[in-house]
Amino acid sequence: MLxxxxxxxxxxxxxxxxxxxxxAHVVRSSDMASISDEDFEKFFFIRNNxxxxxxxxxxxxxxxxxxxxxxxxxxTDKFIVTYxxxxxKPDLDKITDAPSAVAATEPxxxxxxxxxxxxxxxxx
Amino acid sequence: xxxxxxxxxNPAQAGREFSxxxxxxxxxxxxxxxxxxxPESSVSALSKALGLALPNRPKTSAAKGSxxxxxxxxxxxxxxxxxxxxxxEACSKVPALHSAVGxxxxxxxxxxxxxxxxxxxxxxxxxxxxxxxFPVGACSRxxxxxxxxxxxxxxxxxxxxxxxxSFSDYVFTFLTEAARDAAA
Numbered sequence: 636m637l638x639x640x641x642x643x644x645x646x647x648x649x650x651x652x653x654x655x656x657x658x659a660h661v662v663r664s665s666d667m668a669s670i671s672d673e674d675f676e677k678f679f680f681i682r683n684n685x686x687x688x689x690x691x692x693x694x695x696x697x698x699x700x701x702x703x704x705x706x707x708x709x710x711t712d713k714f715i716v717t718y719x720x721x722x723x724k725p726d727l728d729k730i731t732d733a734p735s736a737v738a739a740t741e742p743x744x745x746x747x748x749x750x751x752x753x754x755x756x757x758x759x
Numbered sequence: 760x761x762x763x764x765x766x767x768x769n770p771a772q773a774g775r776e777f778s779x780x781x782x783x784x785x786x787x788x789x790x791x792x793x794x795x796x797x798p799e800s801s802v803s804a805l806s807k808a809l810g811l812a813l814p815n816r817p818k819t820s821a822a823k824g825s826x827x828x829x830x831x832x833x834x835x836x837x838x839x840x841x842x843x844x845x846x847x848e849a850c851s852k853v854p855a856l857h858s859a860v861g862x863x864x865x866x867x868x869x870x871x872x873x874x875x876x877x878x879x880x881x882x883x884x885x886x887x888x889x890x891x892x893f894p895v896g897a898c899s900r901x902x903x904x905x906x907x908x909x910x911x912x913x914x915x916x917x918x919x920x921x922x923x924x925s926f927s928d929y930v931f932t933f934l935t936e937a938a939r940d941a942a943a
Contacts, residue, residue, distance in 0.1 A: 652885075
C-alpha cells in the first residue's frame with residue numbers, strides 16, 4: 636500500500652484514505668464569458684497525460700478532508716512532494732530526495748513540446 | 760385508532776455486545792455530538808464557550824469532564840459530550856463566525872477494549888495504531904473496511920469508534936469478526 640504524506644495532517648497516511656482529484660494548477664479564467672471556444676476547451680477538457688511527473692490534486696477524503704497538491708511520477712507511482720492547496724508549483728530540481736525519478740521523466744517531456752506548452756501557459 | 764406516536768424507539772444497535780478472548784466490544788450510550796467548523800480567529804471564543812481548548816494539532820484531542828473535542832481537520836472538530844449539557848447550546852451564544860451542526864443521532868459509538876483492541880481495529884483500518892504513532896488521546900478520521908469512522912484512543916488498550924448510524928451494523932459485525940480473528 637502506498638503511503639501518502641498529507642501536508643495538513645503532517646504525516647504519511649495509507650492511500651485508502653485518499654482520492655485523486657484530477658490535474659492541479661488548472662487556472663480558471665477570471666473573465667469566463669470572453670474567452671474563445673478553443674481556450675475554453677483547453678481549460679475544461681484538455682489535460683496532461685505525461686509519462687513521468689504529473690502535478691495532481693489529491694483529497695484526504697477519509698482524513699482531514701482537505702484538498703492538496705502532489706507531484707507524482709506516473710511510471711513509478713512515487714510521490715515526489717506534496718504541498719498545500721494554493722501554494723505555487725515547487726521546483727522539482729531542488730528536491731534532492733528523488734533526483735532519479737525527476738531525471739527519468741525529462742526525455743519524454745522534451746520530445747513532446749507541443750503537448751506540454753499549453754499546460755505551462757496555465758500554470759499558476 | 761392506532762397510536763403510532765407511541766411507537767417504541769430503540770437507539771441503533773442498543774445493547775449489542777461481544778467479547779472474545781482479548782477484545783471486548785460494546786455499544787456506547789447515546790451522546791451529544793457536534794460537527795464544528797470555524798476559522799482560526801473564532802477558535803478562542805469557541806474554546807471559551809465550550810469550556811475546553813479546541814486542539815489545533817493534527818490527530819490530537821482534548822477532554823474536560825464529559826466533553827471531548829477531536830481534531831478532524833485544520834478547521835474542523837467533532838465535539839462529543841455524554842453528559843447532560845448539549846454543546847450546541849454553548850456554541851449558539853458565540854457571535855464569532857462558525858458553523859455548529861448537531862449530529863447526535865447521525866453517529867453511533869462503539870468501545871473496543873482489550874489487549875488485542877488495536878489488532879482488531881487494524882483488521883480493517885490501515886493506520887499505524889502502535890502507541891508511538893497513535894498515543895492515548897490521539898484521534899483521526901479514517902476508514903474501517905469500506906466505511907469511514909472516527910477513531911479515538913481513550914486508553915492504551917481502549918478505543919472509541921464513531922461511525923454513521925446506517926453503517927453501525929456493518930461496523931459492529933466487522934469488529935466482531937476482527938475480534939474473533941485477533942484472539943485466534
